[in-house]
Amino acid sequence: DAKLRGRNRFAFYSPDMAERAHERMAMEQGLMQALATDALRVHYQPVISLADGQLVGMEALLRWQHPELGLVPPARFIPVAEESGLIDRIGVWVLRQACQQALSWQRAGHRPLRIAVNVSVRQLAQDHLVEHVAAVLAETGLPPQCLELEITETAIQSIEHSRERLRQLKALGVMLAIDDFGTGFSSLSLLKHLPIDRIKIDRSFVTGLPGDSNDAAITLAIVALARSLKLALTAEGIESPEQLEFLRRHDVADAQGYLFSRPQPAPALEPLLLHGHWQPT
Ligand code: C2E
Numbered sequence: 001d002a003k004l005r006g007r008n009r010f011a012f013y014s015p016d017m018a019e020r021a022h023e024r025m026a027m028e029q030g031l032m033q034a035l036a037t038d039a040l041r042v043h044y045q046p047v048i049s050l051a052d053g054q055l056v057g058m059e060a061l062l063r064w065q066h067p068e069l070g071l072v073p074p075a076r077f078i079p080v081a082e083e084s085g086l087i088d089r090i091g092v093w094v095l096r097q098a099c100q101q102a103l104s105w106q107r108a109g110h111r112p113l114r115i116a117v118n119v120s121v122r123q124l125a126q127d128h129l130v131e132h133v134a135a136v137l138a139e140t141g142l143p144p145q146c147l148e149l150e151i152t153e154t155a156i157q158s159i160e161h162s163r164e165r166l167r168q169l170k171a172l173g174v175m176l177a178i179d180d181f182g183t184g185f186s187s188l189s190l191l192k193h194l195p196i197d198r199i200k201i202d203r204s205f206v207t208g209l210p211g212d213s214n215d216a217a218i219t220l221a222i223v224a225l226a227r228s229l230k231l232a233l234t235a236e237g238i239e240s241p242e243q244l245e246f247l248r249r250h251d252v253a254d255a256q257g258y259l260f261s262r263p264q265p266a267p268a269l270e271p272l273l274l275h276g277h278w279q280p281t
Pocket residue numbers: 045060061062073074075078091094118119120150179180203236237238239256257258259263
């Protein structure tokens with residue numbers, strides 16, 4: 001209960017800090033071990049075309065199968081991976097897994113799917129990134145246009161040479177998407193100078209649809225922006241039929257969310273892949 005009292009008190013130093021530093025180190029070591037022992041997992045979340053319910057893509061989302069903690073979500077460990085530099089190795093691993101999986105779905109006779117992979121700020125800052133992506137494409141044989149890299153607005157803005165890096169990636173023939181769009185501070189003119197193919201409307205705006213008039217206004221502004229800049233559009237985090245209806249009515253092309261499917265291990269997605277369409281139950 002000393003700990004509980006500590007939380008309610010303002011202090012420049014708290015024993016919590018030491019505890020947290022220790023936790024971080026333990027997590028870093030655990031992550032290294034996870035890489036070595038194959039304890040990382042990639043789950044996939046379907047992307048659905050709103051016009052006809054067709055399955056058009058999958059987003060690769062990383063998890064850590066921890067021996068004691070169970071399935072650890074990326075928000076818990078990606079920051080540590082970023083700070084320690086482990087994200088470079090983890091990032092290549094995810095990319096390879098995702099490309100191999102996409103290819104094996106294609107080989108199994110499914111329609112070609114877009115596979116989306118998240119790239120974090122630290123990865124974007126490394127010039128190795130372009131070589132790594134090129135190497136994984138060459139090694140797996142996945143057509144580059146089937147791979148979409150998702151980069152947040154904030155990452156693009158916080159890195160000095162990001163525009164050049166995006167150009168180099170684009171030159172490989174891959175697709176580029178801005179993730180969590182609307183949560184950063186990009187000036188709209190930034191967009192027009194970037195070789196971007198798609199924007200993803202952040203879940204925080206979708207949550208309030210259709211009732212919240214601010215969320216609706218922001219969503220419609222993003223829809224108009226995407227249309228005039230000729231960018232593809234995906235909405236994230238659709239959980240209700242009402243949100244789906246609003247987005248469809250306003251011509252948002254693609255969507256992801258728990259309404260369609262949670263991110264799942266590849267085998268669990270077989271029924272949807274076989275059917276090729278999402279159907280309301
Ligand atoms: P993100 O790329 O914006 O991914 C969307 C997140 O929203 C995922 O969380 C997904 O599970 C969740 N989500 C999807 N639909 C819904 C919905 O309808 N409702 C709610 N409440 N949530 C939904 P997740 O998997 O925990 O990933 C969180 C973030 O971690 C990702 O955000 C991405 O920024 C990062 N991340 C995940 N995998 C990787 C990776 O392989 N590399 C890097 N660098 N970052 C990753």
